[in-house]
Amino acid sequence: MSATEGLSELDTAPGRTNRLDTVALATEQPDDAQPYAELGLKDDEYARIREILGRRPTTAELAMYSVMWSEHCSYKSSKVHLRRFGDLPKSDALLVGMGENAGVVDVGEGYAVTFKVESHNHPSYVEPYQGAATGVGGIVRDILTMGARPIAVMDSLRFGRADAPDTARVLPGVVAGVGGYGNCLGLPNIGGELLFDDCYAGNPLVNALCVGVLRHEELQLAKAEGVGNKVVLFGARTGGDGIGGVSVLASETFDAEGPAKRPAVQVGDPFTEKLLIEACLEIFAAGLVTGIQDLGGAGISCATSELAAAGSGGMAIDLDAVPLRDSTLTPAEILMSESQERMCAIVEPDKVEAFLAVCAKWDVLATVIGEVTDGDRLTIDWHGERIIDVPPRTVALEGPRYERPMSRPADLDALQADTPPSSSADLRADWLAVVSSPDGADKSWVTEQYDRYVRGNTVLAQPEDAGVLRIDESSNLGIALSLDGNARYARLDPYTGAQLNLAEAYRNVAVSGAKPLAVTNCLNFGSPENPEVMWQFAEAVRGLADGCRELGLPVTGGNVSLYNQTGDVAINPTPVIGVLGVHADVTRRVPTGWRADGESVLLLGETRPEFGGSAWAAVVHGHLGGLPPRLDLAAERSLGEVLTSLAADGLVSSAHDLADGGLAQALTESALRYGTGARLNVTGDPTAALFGESVARVVVTTADPAAVRAVAEAAGVPVTELGTTGGDALVLDGLLELPLAELRAAWTATLPALFGSPEVAVGTVPAGTVPTS
Amino acid sequence: MSQVVVDVVLKPEISDPQGQAVLGALGRLGHTGVRSVRQGKHFVLEVDGEPDEAELRQIAETLLANPVIEDVELHLPARTTD
């Protein structure tokens, strides 16, 4: 039975036909059987609800608890582990930490930045375009809720094998959805990831990040204070789409037939969201709200209970006031609907008129639906009868919490013992194979569908290592962001893998010249009811927390997505880590591409023969095993400091981090960016040199190699001189020669061949009519 | 050759921002008698010979429409030519 069907039967259950289930009725008929299991509640959870209320819940209360206590909304399996992030040492930069809609970080000059990454995996599998689009819409509202103007998005995407038929169904829709929504909102897309692996075949990952900026004093919080203050619902009308969608859908496993509970999909309306953004910012600027919350998973249930729970009083809502798109909705459905593009604000009575006027200016529907009360109950009335009367904290904050059993995966020892090959039979062929593999290939087919220019502050965007944005046009203050998540490493060792992902994101931000400041994350794992998955999850969290401690970075927030599996088979553990950095002067940003001939190419950092979980082992040998590269956060930190100082002093003209695909991948990308080759000489074992994935390494180009060497060596960062830029080939003395044209052809052909040619569209003109003057 | 028309409309419970936007524009232009607008897609297919209803229905329901959010209306031979 679907969640929706379960609900519609509630009000027509035997003995209650045509009679609204009210608090009075629940007291009168305490023993009515209720379909709590169909709504995803366990026996003991249902018993707890009865205990909290001292009676059975009404239908509407049952709906509210079931969505709020779902895995997606309550974090019941993950909370005990996530606590580790909260235990990190206090950071001066952190203005608002985990727990709010998004963390807020001080970036100086009175500015603050808020950023967060969130998953929309399950909806994107069911309806790729709308699933991805509404994923972007949801994370943007989280950022807006903090009082910030959203200024950019990023997307981290994973699909099944690139040549699998279902990938051809899902990927184009997801990319079009991410682009369709973000472009229409006017948010530049400044980077992300696109990776393929069989493990995502029935469960693609769509993680979206949004970043926003505000002045310190503009911060808004999600709480309902002030008795008599009005509760205003604004934005789109509430419809029957996505009832229990995100919460229920993301809280269970897909079997072969797809999700057992298939709720109606939500359709995004980015235009309405754009109006909502502008209206909110005008409302914030005029000081018209005392608290605000977006409506995402669990809709009105979530917004009202969270606002009330965060405040000191209660709240009374008149559900009849909610503007509906479909007049046949039952009260439980209204409470659970996940219709998009809605927000809820707490407004002082004498500011309501001004609030509504701003909404009217932007064509945004706004309705007073209730007020803050002095009790400690959240009450909701429908047709004059009380259908909800609950302590809001029990709904929003005191949901169930599990210490689920954990066990180290039985196959892990064998996997780690299965070390990869370590020698390439044909360096040139392997190089081309790695850079033309779907993971290594040019991503323009995707990124050209995203607007990177809108708002005019994009300093660097894909295919750079980090996205860089200018925040202040007069001071050139700016930020950098990177999202990284290597799931092969995490599969081999989730503790180290999570830290390696953190290290990569950190390095990517440092490469641009920024100083890393804070971390967000999206943890994509299989079913928490599987002890091996739970162990992977706990290890990844522990790793990320330890890594953040060592790098001195706070975790500002994030998202957990569980039940990512098909049947019994979980995805590889996929912790996606986002690092935010600050640029004191964005004009000093360092790009990845080589432009000038005759510059020295230097490798910073140390290379070891490390192939476990490497792209080369995967692409060339179809191998996943051994241990991931050795983590060295101290080296990352020194390297980061060197990079920031080289950038500030203008000593390097480019810098590119080494990650998947090692040196071969990095050199390919730097050379092809502007079509500048190089003549280089690598020493030591060539396979390790070209394809090994040792961490804490970066390739830089400079006109002043002696100065770079001095700075690096002073910080204990090893420097290897590789050669000089120039020419139209990558020449590695004694090893191989790759003409850039050949390399470019291999690198750019892959995605268009798989997903359709993005090539120059054919004009409708006969050739020859185009004047040449 | 015959001509087949397939109209694809959003399921009633799915929101239709485009239709809403058109309705808003009509209101501002003074056409206040229009109560609602829903926007869908209209396909005109030319098929060889007599149309095969089962095949066309399958095409309509699996390719032209996304059954998760849309319904289809199949109009077979609107008219037959030649």
Added chain:
Amino acid sequence: MSQVVVDVVLKPEISDPQGQAVLGALGRLGHTGVRSVRQGKHFVLEVDGEPDEAELRQIAETLLANPVIEDVELHLPARTTD
């Protein structure tokens, strides 16, 4: 209340890449009997009372379609309700 349907189709001389893409997909799926596909828009309007044909034609021709590239087909009362 009555229901009015407006179909908007591209003029024949304007190329239709969406229709082309559908045709290509049909070919790949083995539906080789389909010779051509054109994609247009399908509007369903609910109007108060009896529809005013002149007004609706004006709406269709000046707002729902762009006469530079599109033609319209107006289907007045597909059916009348209440």
Added chain:
Amino acid sequence: MRIGVITFPGSLDDVDAARAVRLAGGEPVALWHADHDLKDVDAVVLPGGFSYGDYLRAGAIAARSPLMADVVAAARGGLPVLGICNGFQVLCEAGLLPGALTRNGHLHFRNRDQGLLVERADTAWTSSFEQGQRIVVPVKNGEGRYVAAPAELDRLEGEGRVVVRYVDGNPNGSSRDIAGVTSADGRVVGLMPHPEHAVEELTGPSVDGLGFFTSVLSALVVAA
């Protein structure tokens, strides 16, 4: 010189257009679609974006907004008007420019740095360029394919109404590689590429876009 920049619901590049006006030396003036007030500006820019979500047809609903009636009247009287991307779509829908902009031939939104050939360096918005000059400016659109009946295209070509043409690849399948056209009097120009995104070394692929904004400022000086 006061250059108005109109904000419609869903306009996105209005802040960018205002910045470009400022960097070119003009004074940007914010105009609101629902007002009947052009605020005595000397020229008007219709910025890029997704007015009304591009619902129905790109630019269709914005073209029927109150302020557009004033823009149309003023343009017929010689007010310089520039439509960028969505602004170009609005100008076509409003009948100030010929033709129409339709779904890209490849059906994708496409953002790339685009080569353009300036074919008319004597309009109000292109006098800072040389005729035949090649420039690089970003394109980003999903409905940027310029179409008109073949006879209409012939007429436009004959009258020299094509202002900029795509070179080094046509990003959307536009007829005859047309990227921008002008009114007969050279005062109203529409183009799909985004000159306002090519006004600073830091953020653009070039600073070629500034020329559109400096052009109108000098045209206004000459006129004054």
